[in-house]
Amino acid sequence: METLRFDAVVIGGGEAGLAAAVKAAELGARVGLIESSSQLGGACVATGTLPSKTFSISTGMFETIKKAKSFGVRIDGPVSLDFQEVVASRNRLMKCDIGVIQSHLRSRKVTLVSGRAAFAAPDRIRVARADGTEAVIESSRTIVAAGSHPIHLPVLPVDGATVITTDEIVALASCPPRIVIIGAGIIGCEYAFIFRTFGADVTLIEKTGRALPGQDKDVVAAVEKELKRRGVALRFGTSVSACAAGLEGGRLVTTESGETFAADLVLTCVGRRPSTEDLGLEAAGVAVGGRGEIIVDECLETTGTGIFAAGDVLGRRMQSSTAILEGAVAAENALGGSRTIDERFVPGGIYTQPEIGSVGLTEDEAAAKGIPLIVGFCPYASLVKACSLQTFNPGFIKMLFDPSSHKLIGAHILGPESAEIIHNLVVAMRTGATAEDFVYSIYHHPSLSEGFREAARDALSKI
Numbered sequence: 001m002e003t004l005r006f007d008a009v010v011i012g013g014g015e016a017g018l019a020a021a022v023k024a025a026e027l028g029a030r031v032g033l034i035e036s037s038s039q040l041g042g043a044c045v046a047t048g049t050l051p052s053k054t055f056s057i058s059t060g061m062f063e064t065i066k067k068a069k070s071f072g073v074r075i076d077g078p079v080s081l082d083f084q085e086v087v088a089s090r091n092r093l094m095k096c097d098i099g100v101i102q103s104h105l106r107s108r109k110v111t112l113v114s115g116r117a118a119f120a121a122p123d124r125i126r127v128a129r130a131d132g133t134e135a136v137i138e139s140s141r142t143i144v145a146a147g148s149h150p151i152h153l154p155v156l157p158v159d160g161a162t163v164i165t166t167d168e169i170v171a172l173a174s175c176p177p178r179i180v181i182i183g184a185g186i187i188g189c190e191y192a193f194i195f196r197t198f199g200a201d202v203t204l205i206e207k208t209g210r211a212l213p214g215q216d217k218d219v220v221a222a223v224e225k226e227l228k229r230r231g232v233a234l235r236f237g238t239s240v241s242a243c244a245a246g247l248e249g250g251r252l253v254t255t256e257s258g259e260t261f262a263a264d265l266v267l268t269c270v271g272r273r274p275s276t277e278d279l280g281l282e283a284a285g286v287a288v289g290g291r292g293e294i295i296v297d298e299c300l301e302t303t304g305t306g307i308f309a310a311g312d313v314l315g316r317r318m319q320s321s322t323a324i325l326e327g328a329v330a331a332e333n334a335l336g337g338s339r340t341i342d343e344r345f346v347p348g349g350i351y352t353q354p355e356i357g358s359v360g361l362t363e364d365e366a367a368a369k370g371i372p373l374i375v376g377f378c379p380y381a382s383l384v385k386a387c388s389l390q391t392f393n394p395g396f397i398k399m400l401f402d403p404s405s406h407k408l409i410g411a412h413i414l415g416p417e418s419a420e421i422i423h424n425l426v427v428a429m430r431t432g433a434t435a436e437d438f439v440y441s442i443y444h445h446p447s448l449s450e451g452f453r454e455a456a457r458d459a460l461s462k463i
Contacts, residue, residue, distance in 0.1 A: 014042020016311025017145035019327030025108035059197035118280035148312035176265035188269035216412035349419030357422030360410030376459025385446035397451035
């Protein structure tokens with residue numbers, strides 16, 4: 001049996017694992033990266049972030065092109081979406097991204113070990129290879145970044161054909177005429193807009209009473225209104241009670257409220273679970289929570305000696321942007337650092353139509369914690385740039401300020417480029433920017449960012 005020794009080992013080749021491997025190598029460690037899949041990048045590249053964003057970009061571009069005449073651009077002939085070409089575009093992007101990943105690892109001399117990892121001891125990992133052989137890896141420092149997998153509901157048995165999760169969505173050859181989406185969280189809402197733009201009849205079912213649980217209430221209200229306007233059937237406050245085979249193929253989805261929907265495809269978007277079951281964490285002394293999430297301290301260190309964790313295995317936000325930073329921080333701390341992550345400043349980006357960007361507290365969260373606030377509001381309709389782009393409705397910038405210090409404590413943007421421009425407010429919150437700072441800053445004109453000044457001015461008028 002082959003034995004390999006490294007200064008640091010990373011389990012998982014997704015966003016968190018790649019960031020950890022690169023950071024550890026940059027700090028001078030000899031790094032081994034264990035990945036069970038045939039390709040690097042994890043769910044982000046293969047089935048999650050990149051595929052959904054490729055679909056979002058294509059459908060968003062389609063919506064923009066339909067407005068071309070209003071901008072003086074004439075298009076001769078019909079405009080249509082080609083589902084297969086969009087999938088092909090996603091595949092090209094994936095290959096490009098994997099190539100970039102491989103280049104980063106090669107340039108930093110990271111050793112890739114293919115196979116399934118399981119701890120035999122805190123400093124020993126067994127790797128089962130696809131050819132049936134095994135290798136033993138020894139290291140006093142390990143970063144666990146094994147990712148997550150979709151949650152399967154017993155009432156919705158996934159068959160990969162008529163009932164799927166987001167892991168199987170990239171294998172679709174065509175857009176289904178009728179689709180029922182279970183779960184109106186971030187992914188469910190993104191795909192509701194996507195498939196509706198492709199022309200599918202979409203029904204969105206959510207057990208809570210609203211879409212996008214945890215998001216700002218004004219953002220949610222606007223998104224629900226836009227979903228309805230586009231013809232998406234919303235069924236909130238109910239769950240699926242049965243999913244039977246249809247007489248002519250497809251599925252018949254029945255809800256607890258008694259309604260039945262015929263669907264050619266059922267897409268379940270009910271969350272993800274940390275992929276920690278088969279890692280042998282007990283042998284390494286690593287404690288996990290009730291959902292299988294690895295328990296860590298503020299420096300991302302587990303209860304196992306020399307073992308750190310990052311990304312979806314923590315069961316927290318489960319988003320690529322957070323995983324990347326967590327991976328780098330975990331690697332830094334595994335090699336002697338003591339850095340922490342302040343999650344008050346984690347941005348959120350949701351690629352619905354229109355787009356959503358957010359950071360910090362919502363009004364509901366502030367109220368639950370007894371935190372006073374002043375709300376500043378700027379509708380996109382008051383911004384010249386938004387009007388010139390014909391993207392002013394729906395759309396707004398909403399900023400929450402502390403009434404005493406006037407510091408920004410939360411922000412929520414609905415409209416084009418919101419997931420991009422929200423980063424300005426992330427930095428502003430980190431540096432303690434006040435409403436006055438936004439009012440007396442200079443903004444390029446015309447720009448969407450001018451809305452920061454107007455929202456801050458609105459807030460100050462209420463203090």
